[in-house]
Amino acid sequence: MVGYVELIEAAVKREMDILGDEVSVGHANNVKGLKVSEKGDVKSFNGDLKKLFERVVEQYKSKTGPVAVALISKKIKDDFGDELENIDLPEDVKKHI
Numbered sequence: 001m002v003g004y005v006e007l008i009e010a011a012v013k014r015e016m017d018i019l020g021d022e023v024s025v026g027h028a029n030n031v032k033g034l035k036v037s038e039k040g041d042v043k044s045f046n047g048d049l050k051k052l053f054e055r056v057v058e059q060y061k062s063k064t065g066p067v068a069v070a071l072i073s074k075k076i077k078d079d080f081g082d083e084l085e086n087i088d089l090p091e092d093v094k095k096h097i
Contacts, residue, residue: 002083002084005042006080007053009040010079012028012036013040014072014075015060018064018068021039025038025040027059027060027063028040031059032055033046033052034052057069057092069092073092
């Protein structure tokens with residue numbers, strides 16, 4: 001079953017393909033309450049995972065624009081498909097799925 005940890009990791013790894021590992025991980029680690037490994041895996045978190053996922057998406061959007069949201073949305077749709085039906089996704093992400 002997919003959860004917000006998997007969504008955060010998918011978002012970080014998608015952006016790693018575009019921005020490079022160090023930059024993508026750096027942006028994710030700028031989200032308060034989240035620590036991501038150099039491979040894009042969630043190491044630790046503090047707080048609501050849904051909000052952390054929203055902040056990760058917003059972080060990438062603020063750095064690279066709305067295309068980041070579209071690419072992250074496509075990645076999670078491709079990776080998780082029907083499993084997303086029970087996940088409350090941010091509106092920015094929902095409109096691309």
